[in-house]
Amino acid sequence: xxxxxxxxxxxxxxxxxxxxxxxxxxxxxxxxxxxxxxxxxxxxxxxxxxxxxxxxxxxxxxxxxxxxxxxxxxxxxxxxxxxxxxxxxxxxxxxxxxxxxxxxxxxxxxxxxxxxxxxxxxxxxxxxxxxxxxxxxxxxxxxxxxxxxxxxxxxxxxxxxxxxxxxxxxxxxxxxxxxxxxxxxxxxxxxxxxxxxxxxxxxxxxxxxxxxxxxxxxxxxxxxxxxxxxxxxxxxxxxxxxxxxxxxxxxxxxxxxxxxxxxxxxxxxxxxxxxxxxxxxxxxxxxx
Amino acid sequence: xxxxxxxxxxxxxxxxxxxxxxxxxxxxxxxxxxxxxxxxxxxxxxxxxxxxxxxxxxxxxxxxxxxxxxxxxxxxxxxxxxxxxxxxxxxxxxxxxxxxxxxxxxxxxxxxxxxxxxxxxxxxxxxxxxxxxxxxxxxxxxxxxxxxxxxxxxxxxxxxxxxxxxxxxxxxxxxxxxxxxxxxxxxxxxxxxxxxxxxxxxxxxxxxxxxxxxxxxxxxxxxxxxxxxxxxxxxxxxxxxxxxxxxxxxxxxxxxxxxxxxxxxxxxxxxxxxxxxxxxxxxxxxxxxxxxxxxxxxxxxxxxxxxxxxxxxxxxxxxxxxxxxxxxxxxx
Numbered sequence: 001x002x003x004x005x006x007x008x009x010x011x012x013x014x015x016x017x018x019x020x021x022x023x024x025x026x027x028x029x030x031x032x033x034x035x036x037x038x039x040x041x042x043x044x045x046x047x048x049x050x051x052x053x054x055x056x057x058x059x060x061x062x063x064x065x066x067x068x069x070x071x072x073x074x075x076x077x078x079x080x081x082x083x084x085x086x087x088x089x090x091x092x093x094x095x096x097x098x099x100x101x102x103x104x105x106x107x108x109x110x111x112x113x114x115x116x117x118x119x120x121x122x123x124x125x126x127x128x129x130x131x132x133x134x135x136x137x138x139x140x141x142x143x144x145x146x147x148x149x150x151x152x153x154x155x156x157x158x159x160x161x162x163x164x165x166x167x168x169x170x171x172x173x174x175x176x177x178x179x180x181x182x183x184x185x186x187x188x189x190x191x192x193x194x195x196x197x198x199x200x201x202x203x204x205x206x207x208x209x210x211x212x213x214x215x216x217x218x219x220x221x222x223x224x225x226x227x228x229x230x231x232x233x234x235x236x237x238x239x240x241x242x243x244x245x246x247x248x249x250x251x252x253x254x255x256x257x258x259x260x261x262x263x264x265x266x267x268x269x270x271x272x273x274x275x276x277x278x279x280x281x282x283x284x285x286x287x288x
Numbered sequence: 289x290x291x292x293x294x295x296x297x298x299x300x301x302x303x304x305x306x307x308x309x310x311x312x313x314x315x316x317x318x319x320x321x322x323x324x325x326x327x328x329x330x331x332x333x334x335x336x337x338x339x340x341x342x343x344x345x346x347x348x349x350x351x352x353x354x355x356x357x358x359x360x361x362x363x364x365x366x367x368x369x370x371x372x373x374x375x376x377x378x379x380x381x382x383x384x385x386x387x388x389x390x391x392x393x394x395x396x397x398x399x400x401x402x403x404x405x406x407x408x409x410x411x412x413x414x415x416x417x418x419x420x421x422x423x424x425x426x427x428x429x430x431x432x433x434x435x436x437x438x439x440x441x442x443x444x445x446x447x448x449x450x451x452x453x454x455x456x457x458x459x460x461x462x463x464x465x466x467x468x469x470x471x472x473x474x475x476x477x478x479x480x481x482x483x484x485x486x487x488x489x490x491x492x493x494x495x496x497x498x499x500x501x502x503x504x505x506x507x508x509x510x511x512x513x514x515x516x517x518x519x520x521x522x523x524x525x526x527x528x529x530x531x532x533x534x535x536x537x538x539x540x541x542x543x544x545x546x547x548x549x550x551x552x553x554x555x556x557x558x559x560x561x562x563x564x565x566x567x568x569x570x571x572x573x574x575x576x577x578x579x580x581x582x583x584x585x586x587x588x589x590x591x592x593x594x595x596x597x598x599x600x601x602x603x604x605x606x607x608x609x610x611x612x613x614x615x616x617x618x619x620x
Contacts (some may be wrong), residue, residue, distance in 0.1 A: 021409065024404050024407060028404060028405070028409075031419070032418045037444075038430065038433045039421065039422075042433045045436065056447065100326060100330065103322055103327070107320045107324050109293070111316050111320040112317070113316065113317035113321065122331075122336075129598070130553055132574050133597060134339045134553070134594070135340045135577070136581050137342050138334070138338045139335070139347070140335070140341070140587075141337065142453065143464075160327060164310065191317050207349060219427055221559075222578070237426060237429075240426075241428065241559070244560070249490075251439075255432075255433065258428075258433055261428070262425045262429040262430070266421055266424050268424070270417060270421075276424070277500055280500050281501065
């Protein structure tokens with residue numbers, strides 16, 4: 001509500017502004033409950049027994065409290081292994097993308113060379129073609145490289161990211177050239193300028209890319225579903241569907257598994273919210 | 289360099305460059321290529337090569353088990369098969385049904401909530417965080433949770449719906465009106481309700497994602513436009529219709545384009561919640577493509593289907609680019 005509005009028709013506008021505020025809060029509160037309900041219900045169900053989970057009317061506070069469902073998840077499937085695989089793969093993809101995208105983005109932002117525009121257009125063009133459109137050739141390629149059912153298949157193809165290059169290039173273009181030129185005059189080479197001047201200034205953009213990439217890597221599904229067959233290399237998303245196959249309607253165990261798979265990214269997001277938001281607005285990309 | 293000596297005649301600066309690059313420029317280009325090399329190799333092998341090879345593979349009849357060299361060349365047969373395959377046509381229909389329900393509803397809701405969240409309200413930051421949590425959560429896991437919530441017999445959603453419906457009936461009875469003979473939705477167990485269930489999950493999941501863009505777009509609208517409109521006596525609705533909607537339209541356009549591209553590729557929630565059932569009511573294009581490639585061992589056929597998906601996505605994007613000048617308002 002603007003000052004002008006309150007000025008023009010004072011008493012009425014005041015009441016209306018208050019009504020609008022109350023209404024906004026009511027709408028937001030109701031929707032927030034709807035947004036959180038599935039996750040609250042997931043955690044509640046995860047500590048119920050199979051019998052109490054299907055009770056009508058539903059039991060709001062779990063009684064008896066059964067944390068053993070989590071042990072079941074860990075014992076029946078190599079869930080610890082899935083968890084560690086996911087951590088390893090997500091971190092490896094994130095670090096790999098940071099190195100690959102930062103170096104390429106810097107070259108596109110600052111250096112001049114023949115074919116630069118053509119190459120950058122090619123990068124942008126691949127951004128328009130989603131992975132689902134060349135899934136089968138990728139699968140064949142991973143087989144030919146003998147990477148099928150290995151970490152390499154999960155990690156290496158995913159460290160090349162047109163989105164990441166685009167995001168960081170935009171950021172590098174915004175850094176004043178004078179800072180780099182001053183360092184160059186002091187005799188610093190390309191690598192020194194990049195690592196000692198550009199990278200320290202780019203921490204916010206790098207964090208944004210890291211946050212979004214980690215989220216994407218942790219949550220990705222169809223790629224590991226296709227590329228991995230043995231439990232040794234499975235990640236959580238695929239492991240969850242295995243859990244689903246085993247405990248078809250044992251909802252408490254399934255919800256325990258879902259909680260374990262979901263919690264890390266939700267916690268990381270709440271801690272690093274602003275980087276996620278920046279990463280998503282800068283690149284138009286993120287969890288689907 | 290000789291060129292820098294004679295600054296009075298600029299053409300002498302230009303001429304030597306035409307003959308070739310200076311030593312310094314050559315060095316710079318060399319450094320650039322060296323740094324780019326891993327990326328060039330990576331993009332070529334893992335993105336461009338598969339894109340190119342998708343075409344020849346779509347012309348083959350191949351199970352994926354025998355060596356690729358022994359696959360049978362069938363020309364455009366896979367494309368003809370797709371056009372005559374009832375299930376493929378159903379998958380196209382289902383994908384379009386999903387896209388044209390989830391995108392308009394999802395985008396409209398996102399704009400609505402972004403406008404509410406864009407006000408100076410107490411606790412607005414907490415709401416933003418809450419709205420975004422589903423975006424951070426793993427889709428496979430949230431789809432499992434929704435499967436439980438939407439369980440036809442024991443799910444929380446149907447319990448709440450039944451509770452609400454009984455409440456309405458109690459009111460009707462007390463007013464001596466005929467009661468409402470309702471039936472609860474079967475959700476993923478019912479062919480008519482399965483796709484709405486998938487749409488519901490997708491809207492819940494992506495609401496926060498779209499809100500982020502709208503918030504960024506809304507924050508760029510200058511406050512003075514609203515102040516001027518207020519002085520002219522414009523109502524809230526008029527302000528929304530004549531200021532907010534046109535000025536946020538570049539964001540709306542962007543969000544719609546991205547949402548449609550993503551929706552055409554819906555997979556995770558369908559795989560987890562229904563596997564395309566019941567009676568193929570939720571078989572989408574990517575799910576059918578996946579099944580053909582990895583369950584029915586028809587790699588060539590699946591590759592051909594991915595071309596149809598590609599063409600659909602391209603068409604949808606081009607149509608939007610063409611029509612954007614009709615409704616997207618760019619600041620001069």
